[in-house]
Amino acid sequence: xxxxxxxxxxxxxxxxxVAMLRNSRIGAYVxxxxxxxxxxxxxxxxxxxxxxxxxxxxxxMVEQYVEGKDALKLFTYLGTNSFANFPVNRAKQxxxxxxxxxxxxxxxxxxxxxxxxxxxxxxxxxxWIQFHAETGKFKVKTYKDDRSPGNAKGKAVxxxxxxxxxxxxxxxxxxxxxxxxxxxxxKFFHMATMKIxxxxxxxxxxxxxxxxxxxxxxxxxxxxxIRAAIVEAGRDFGLKEVGxxxxxxxxxxxxxIPSPLPAIYTDQxxxxxxxxxxxxxxxxxxxxxGSFNSSNIEDxxxxxxxLGYGPFVKFDHDFIGRAxxxxxxxxxxxxxxxxxxxxxxVAKVWRSMLEKGDPYKYIDLPLSNYTSASYDRLSNGGxxxxxxxxxxxxxxxxxxxxxxxVDPDIQLGNEVKxxxxxxxxxxxxxxxxxHKQIEIxxxxxxxxxxxxxxxxxxEGWRSKxxx
Amino acid sequence: MKTLEEVLRAAGNPVDLLxxxxxxxxxxxxxxxxxxxxxxxxxxxxxxxxxxxxxxxMADLYVxxxxxxxxxxxxxxxxxxxxxxxxxxxxxxxxxxxxxxxxxxxxxxAPEKxxxxxRIPALNWITYHAQAGKYDVKLELDERSAARKDPLNxxxxxxxxxxxxxxxxxxxxxxxxxxxxxxxHVAPMTIAxxxxxxxxxxxxxxxxxxxxxxxxxxxxxxxxxxxxGEEFGLRLVGxxxxxxxxxxxxxIPSPLPAVYSGExxxxxxxxxxxxxxxxxxxxxGSFVSNRIExxxxxxxxxGYGSFIDFEHEFIGREALxxxxxxxxxxxxxxxxxxxxVxxxxxxxxxxxxRGKFMEFPSAVYSMHPYxxxxxxxxxxxxxxxxxxSANEGRMLTIGILDAAHAEPGTEVTFVxxxxxxxxxxxxxxxHSQMEIxxxxxxxxxxETARxxxxxxxxxxxxxxx
Numbered sequence: 014x015x016x017x018x019x020x021x022x023x024x025x026x027x028x029x030x031v032a033m034l035r036n037s038r039i040g041a042y043v044x045x046x047x048x049x050x051x052x053x054x055x056x057x058x059x060x061x062x063x064x065x066x067x068x069x070x071x072x073x074m075v076e077q078y079v080e081g082k083d084a085l086k087l088f089t090y091l092g093t094n095s096f097a098n099f100p101v102n103r104a105k106q107x108x109x110x111x112x113x114x115x116x117x118x119x120x121x122x123x124x125x126x127x128x129x130x131x132x133x134x135x136x137x138x139x140x141w142i143q144f145h146a147e148t149g150k151f152k153v154k155t156y157k158d159d160r161s162p163g164n165a166k167g168k169a170v171x172x173x174x175x176x177x178x179x180x181x182x183x184x185x186x187x188x189x190x191x192x193x194x195x196x197x198x199x200k201f202f203h204m205a206t207m208k209i210x211x212x213x214x215x216x217x218x219x220x221x222x223x224x225x226x227x228x229x230x231x232x233x234x235x236x237x238x239i240r241a242a243i244v245e246a247g248r249d250f251g252l253k254e255v256g257x258x259x260x261x262x263x264x265x266x267x268x269x270i271p272s273p274l275p276a277i278y279t280d281q282x283x284x285x286x287x288x289x290x291x292x293x294x295x296x297x298x299x300x301x302x303g304s305f306n307s308s309n310i311e312d313x314x315x316x317x318x319x320l321g322y323g324p325f326v327k328f329d330h331d332f333i334g335r336a337x338x339x340x341x342x343x344x345x346x347x348x349x350x351x352x353x354x355x356x357x358x359v360a361k362v363w364r365s366m367l368e369k370g371d372p373y374k375y376i377d378l379p380l381s382n383y384t385s386a387s388y389d390r391l392s393n394g395g396x397x398x399x400x401x402x403x404x405x406x407x408x409x410x411x412x413x414x415x416x417x418x419v420d421p422d423i424q425l426g427n428e429v430k431x432x433x434x435x436x437x438x439x440x441x442x443x444x445x446x447x448h449k450q451i452e453i454x455x456x457x458x459x460x461x462x463x464x465x466x467x468x469x470x471x472e473g474w475r476s477k478x479x480x
Numbered sequence: 481m482k483t484l485e486e487v488l489r490a491a492g493n494p495v496d497l498l499x500x501x502x503x504x505x506x507x508x509x510x511x512x513x514x515x516x517x518x519x520x521x522x523x524x525x526x527x528x529x530x531x532x533x534x535x536x537x538m539a540d541l542y543v544x545x546x547x548x549x550x551x552x553x554x555x556x557x558x559x560x561x562x563x564x565x566x567x568x569x570x571x572x573x574x575x576x577x578x579x580x581x582x583x584x585x586x587x588x589x590a591p592e593k594x595x596x597x598x599r600i601p602a603l604n605w606i607t608y609h610a611q612a613g614k615y616d617v618k619l620e621l622d623e624r625s626a627a628r629k630d631p632l633n634x635x636x637x638x639x640x641x642x643x644x645x646x647x648x649x650x651x652x653x654x655x656x657x658x659x660x661x662x663x664x665h666v667a668p669m670t671i672a673x674x675x676x677x678x679x680x681x682x683x684x685x686x687x688x689x690x691x692x693x694x695x696x697x698x699x700x701x702x703x704x705x706x707x708x709g710e711e712f713g714l715r716l717v718g719x720x721x722x723x724x725x726x727x728x729x730x731x732i733p734s735p736l737p738a739v740y741s742g743e744x745x746x747x748x749x750x751x752x753x754x755x756x757x758x759x760x761x762x763x764x765g766s767f768v769s770n771r772i773e774x775x776x777x778x779x780x781x782x783g784y785g786s787f788i789d790f791e792h793e794f795i796g797r798e799a800l801x802x803x804x805x806x807x808x809x810x811x812x813x814x815x816x817x818x819x820x821v822x823x824x825x826x827x828x829x830x831x832x833x834r835g836k837f838m839e840f841p842s843a844v845y846s847m848h849p850y851x852x853x854x855x856x857x858x859x860x861x862x863x864x865x866x867x868x869s870a871n872e873g874r875m876l877t878i879g880i881l882d883a884a885h886a887e888p889g890t891e892v893t894f895v896x897x898x899x900x901x902x903x904x905x906x907x908x909x910x911h912s913q914m915e916i917x918x919x920x921x922x923x924x925x926x927e928t929a930r931x932x933x934x935x936x937x938x939x940x941x942x943x944x945x
Contacts, residue, residue, distance in 0.1 A: 041514065049513065050504075052906035053845075055837055059909075164512050167632030356829035363825050366840075367818040367873055375519060377840075378828075383517075408909075411829055443516035446523075 020277075021284060023292035030278040030310045034386075036441040037300035042272070042385040043163035044257040046072040046170050054259040054379050058408040061221060061263060064251030065181035067243050068260055070228075071172055071236060072161035074120070077132040077139035079146055081153035084128050087146055092122070093317055093334065095327035101127055102204040104217050108322045109138050111283055114337030115276030115314035117141045119322070123204065123217070133176070136160070136295035137275035144289050175236035178219060179243060180226035180263075183250035188227055190246040198225055209242050221267055222461065262379045262405040265414040268321070268351060268460035270402050274301060274386045276314035295385070300442055302384025304432035304450060305400045313388055318346035319418045321460065345421040351462040352391070352401055352431060354413035355454035362433065362451060374434035374448040376413070379406040383444040390432045391417060391455070398423050401431050401455075407462075414462055415455070427457045484739075484752035484759045494740040494772045498848070500904040501762035505844045506599075506733070508719030509625040510536035510632050518841055521721040522870035525683060528713030529645035531705055532722055534638040534690075535698065536625035538584075541596045541603040543610070545617035548592040551610055557779055557800065559789035565590050568664045568679055572784050573602050575745055578799030579738030579776035581605050583784070587666065587679070597638070600624070600757045601737035608751050627757075637698030640681060641705060642688035645712035650689060653708035661689075672704035683729055724841035724867040727876040730783075730813060730923035732864050736763060736848045738776040762905055764846025766895035766913060767862050775850055780808035781880045783923065810886035813925040814853070814863055814894055816875040817917040824896055824914050835914040836897035842867040843875070845907040853879055853918070854893040860885040863894055869925075876925055877918070890920040 027033040047069045051057065060066045079087060089096045091109040099105065101124050108119035118141070120134015132142055139157065146155045158173040179187055188196050192207045199205055199218040206213050207227075212235060217228040231239065244254065255263075264271060275296055277283050290296055301313065317326050317338070323346065326338055365372040377383070381404040389401040399419035406413050415431070423429065434450040482490075491497035511533045515521065524530045543552065553560040555573040563569060563586075571586035582605070584598030596603060603621065610617050625631040641649055650658045653671050661667045661680040669678045674697040679690040693701060706714060717725075726733055739745050739758055752758050763775065779785055779800070785808065788800055824835040839845070843866045851863040861881030868875050877894060885892055894916045902908040 040516065043512075050907075053837070053909055055909040056906075167510070356826070359829060360822060360826040364818070364822050366868070366870075367821065367875075369873065372873075375517070375840075378837075406828070408828075411831060411834075413829070444514075446517055446519040 018292040019288045020290040020292055020294060020297045021287035023297050024278065024287065029308060031301065031306075031308055031313070034274075034299065034301040035306070037298060038441070038443055039298045039300055039385070040443045041383060044073045044261050045161045045163050046165065047257045047260065049258045050256040051254040054256065055408040057253050057255045057259040058262065058379065060251060060253035061181045061255070062266070062409045063182065064253070065179065065183035065187050065247055066253055066255045067240070067247065068178040068180065068255050068263070069240070070176040070178060071174070071233070072170065074133050074176075075136050075139040075160050076158040076173060077142050078129070078156040078158070079132070079142065079153050080129045080156070081151070082128055083151040083153050084130050087142070087149065087151045087153055088122060088130060089330050090149075090332055091142060091145060093322070093326040093332060093338065095329050097329060099124060101125070104202045104204060106322070106325065107132060107138065108317050108320070108325065109141055110317060110334030110338065111276040111280060111314075112333055112337065113276065113280055113314070114316055114334040114341065116273050116317055116320055116322070117275045117277060118273070119320075121217075135271065137277070140290060140294060140296070141277075141286065144286050148285070148289065172233045174230045175233050175239060176228065176230045177239065177243065178226060178228045179247075179252075180219065180221040180224070181252075182224045183252070184224060184226040187243065187247045187250050187252055190249075191242060209239055212239065214239065221263070259379060262407065264403065265351070265405050265407055265416065266409065266462055268349065268416060268462065270320055270349065270416045272382075272386045272403060273315045273320060274310075274313040274388075276311075278310045299385035301386045301388060302382070302435065302440070302442055302445070303387050303389040303401070304435060305388035305390040306436055313386070315418065316341060316346065319348065321349040347399060347418040347420055349460050350417060350419050350423075350425070351458040351460050352415045352417055352429070352455035353410075353458050353462070354415070354431065356412070358451070358453040359413050362453070365449075371438070371447050371449050373451045374439070375446065376433075379408070381405045381413070384442060389415070389417075391419060391429045392432065393423065393427070393429050398429060410462060416460065419457060423457055425457055425459055428454055429457060431455045482754040483750045484754065484756060485746060485749035487754050487759050488740060488749065493770060495763070495768070495770060495775070498736075498761060498763040499768070501760055502906055503760045503762045503847055504905075504907050505842075505846055506537060506723070507626050508537050508722055511722070512718050513720045514718040515716040518718065518721040519870045521715050521717045522724065522841060524713060524715040525643045525717070525725065526728075526871040527644065528715070529641065529643035529649050529709055530715050530717045531702065531709065532640040532642065532717050532725070533702070534640060535634055535636070535695070536632065538598050538638075539600045539603055539624045539627070540622040540635065541606060542620040542622070543594045543596065543606065543617055544592065545615070546592060547615035548594055548617050551613065551615040551617055552586070552594060552606065553792055554613075554794055555606060555609060556794055557784065557788045557796065559792060563588050566666045568666060570784070570787070571596060571602065572779060572782075572787055573605050574779065574796030574800065575738040575742065575776075576795055576799065577738070577742055577744075578796045578803050579773075579778060580735045580782055580784075581737045581739060582735065583782070599733070600627070601739070604752065604756065604758070605739075605748070608748055612747070612751070634695050636692050637695050637701065639691045639698075639702060639705070640688060641691070641709075642681070642683040642686065644686050645709070645714070646686060646688040648712050649705065649709040649714055652712075653705050672700045674701055676701060683725075720841060723844065724869065726865055727813075727867050727869050727878065728871060728925055730811070730878060730925065732777075732782055732811070732878055734848045734864055735777040735782060736761075736775040736850070740772045761848060762846040763848045763850055764898070764903070764905060764908070765849050765851035765863075766898060767850040767852040767859075768899060775848070777880065778803060778808070781811065783811040807883055809861060809880045809882055811923050812879045812881055812886050812888075813921040813923050814877045814879045814892065814918040815921050815925070816877065816894060817919070818874070820914075820916040821875045824916065827912075827914070833912050836902070836911040837909065838875070838896070840868050841870060846905060851877070852895050853881060854895065854915075855885050855890075860892065872925065878923065879920075881920065886920060888920055888922050892918050892920060894918045
């Protein structure tokens with residue numbers, strides 16, 4: 014591969030992009046630098062539901078800065094969201110779409126200062142932002158701080174910022190102890206500052222499972238000092254540091270789908286972006302995995318409505334994808350759900366490791382994804398009714414869970430079948446050993462997978478089969 | 481800084497201290513957990529060829545000087561008569577009462593010049609005697625990555641090429657015939673233009689090599705091997721698969737160093753500091769005894785009975801002479817019963833009564849795993865390392881059993897998890913102890929053992945007569 018090769022050139026030689034991405038050799042999507050476990054991932058998961066946790070988000074996301082007098086104008090042009098009420102010290106979830114109205118990626122947009130914003134998330138949306146900043150007629154400058162390497166090989170890792178979250182039912186007590194006094198409870202996604210030791214740190218009001226929490230960030234060189242202060246303050250409140258293994262699974266309980274395939278591989282209107290994107294980008298090297306297999310890459314695209322971002326779509330401004338979204342806005346949409354996997358069927362997968370012949374695809378715990386973008390087929394009576402897109406085990410819920418989208422006629426409580434593993438013994442991804450596929454029964458459950466779901470469906474495996 | 485002796489006195493019972501220690505299991509830093517996936521990485525060492533990267537998880541102690549052989553020989557159960565430059569051996573030091581302190585690989589690179597590689601307890605013991613015994617030697621310790629401020633800045637890289645295609649890969653990367661080298665002998669080789677010291681090694685009956693050279697040249701040597709091995713199915717092995725490989729080869733990585741008791745060992749405990757491996761190490765598992773001595777292993781327990789040479793003076797000699805008559809326990813592989821293993825794994829999906837989480841492929845959750853093994857309700861031995869073999873499709877452990885229960889085919893019960901919900905180790909979540917039936921198999925768990933299984937129908941088919 015030539016260094017200068019673009020994604021567009023790569024796609025031309027690769028043939029079908031689905032085949033290219035499903036056989037990518039990039040390996041697992043790594044949550045880098047942070048140790049796998051600080052204590053053990055079971056207790057670390059339990060802590061975010063029972064006490065308090067410290068998430069270290071300093072390494073796995075891209076920071077895309079945009080500065081200049083047109084910064085807000087740029088984001089307004091790319092965001093489906095309304096920017097009518099977005100002053101400094103506010104944040105919002107930004108899920109920019111393609112011209113066809115499909116999601117490119119999503120992350121958090123922070124309004125840091127007048128004319129200075131930063132987007133924090135996976136690479137695809139950041140790349141899309143950078144592309145428009147560089148090639149559009151916007152008076153802006155950009156700076157990208159890339160995610161940390163998956164295998165640093167002993168080299169020092171330096172990010173611009175540390176980024177922590179303090180979450181869980183005891184989070185606010187930890188925060189007030191750190192601040193040595195009450196911290197006004199701002200509205201969700203409002204930003205402020207607080208004191209930790211001698212440092213003033215910036216904060217974003219966040220939360221998990223109804224309990225308020227904070228995201229805090231500051232210069233990377235201060236990360237150890239701040240971390241130590243949080244751990245110390247959290248001692249009395251059962252705060253646990255969460256390692257990379259448990260971290261990625263917190264979304265199974267909170268219900269955000271981190272990894273839709275960026276909708277950029279087709280469409281003439283997206284070609285300029287593909288020519289701008291290097292072949293070595295996330296988009297060119299990432300992988301698709303799972304049982305959902307269509308030769309049409311557009312079948313992997315998701316609309317904002319499907320991913321649960323419908324309420325953010327506001328037609329009060331012009332933005333890329335608006336015309337397409339206006340057309341589908343009033344129609345029935347597939348919708349985001351949690352899937353609770355049948356325990357007996359999961360045990361069958363594990364049993365196969367102790368039997369002769371090819372096993373079923375290994376279910377790793379607690380995070381069971383084996384690719385950058387997971388797409389497993391959900392079916393009902395042999396008909397595809399959706400896909401499962403992020404899977405793992407919750408020690409809190411004592412269940413395998415996944416997040417996915419289902420057709421409008423699929424109801425909460427319905428049992429669907431999740432096809433686990435890949436066809437024909439598996440694709441060529443390095444994370445895929447030869448295996449068989451298996452249908453796993455799953456109960457369609459709410460997002461987030463909350464108390465309601467537990468009380469409705471717990472004790473044994475009761476389900477309402479789809480009529 | 482406090483000494484180990486002071487730490488132990490303050491703690492009361494060393495067993496409580498170590499079983500509740502905060503140290504996790506041995507880590508395998510410097511390599512990713514998986515290069516591809518641990519299932520195929522494991523299968524590659526039995527079916528094709530693997531590159532293990534051992535550069536980071538072991539300590540190296542360099543011993544040089546007129547008294548080097550004298551010092552080392554005085555600590556080893558092994559003879560030094562057959563040690564000469566260009567040879568290596570497994571070096572096993574014992575305490576005064578004849579229990580194993582550790583075992584490491586000793587390389588004799590030149591007259592009176594050695595390097596010893598492995599877990600730190602054996603190396604600490606050597607260092608202590610070098611200082612206390614006024615030997616004319618110079619020592620240099622190159623600590624393992626986990627114990628360094630500059631984790632990956634080791635002096636030497638250390639790779640192994642193993643598996644049935646190892647020799648083909650070697651031949652290709654050397655660009656010609658692989659020199660004949662006897663087992664555990666060393667020969668100089670050149671790979672990618674770099675001088676490499678190659679120790680003839682092997683795994684599961686297949687010849688292989690351990691390759692050593694200056695750290696700075698490691699990448700070039702590794703890249704050349706990976707390229708050469710491509711056509712022979714070579715896989716790089718990550719930390720997850722690596723830690724389970726000993727289940728198939730049968731080496732016990734984790735004897736508790738026999739240093740925590742005994743008057744004669746007291747000066748050593750006064751020399752060891754509170755930040756030493758010995759003061760921080762953890763014991764995990766269902767085997768519980770108030771006597772720390774019950775955790776000590778003899779050379780016979782470890783399968784090293786044949787190494788003992790009474791022709792030379794060494795620490796522990798007298799005690800071992802008394803023990804030599806026996807009875808001795810025997811090292812075995814335990815093949816855990818699938819149905820019971822599944823009960824433990826499946827319990828993760830239950831509302832209550834969850835067993836200790838069984839990690840794949842290595843299920844070890846402490847520095848020194850000690851689980852009890854029962855027969856007829858009585859403890860008849862211990863189990864040490866535990867994990868899953870993707871080659872055998874089984875959960876295996878390496879056990880040490882009373883001779884009466886050590887015959888292949890014998891049924892025993894392995895107890896998984898800790899008592900009363902578990903100790904305070906950070907790796908231990910609250911859990912219920914669960915019993916797992918097991919069949920005694922040979923070490924290493926080889927073709928013969930697998931045959932015992934395929935010929936039998938179910939659990940009780942192979943009860944010894």
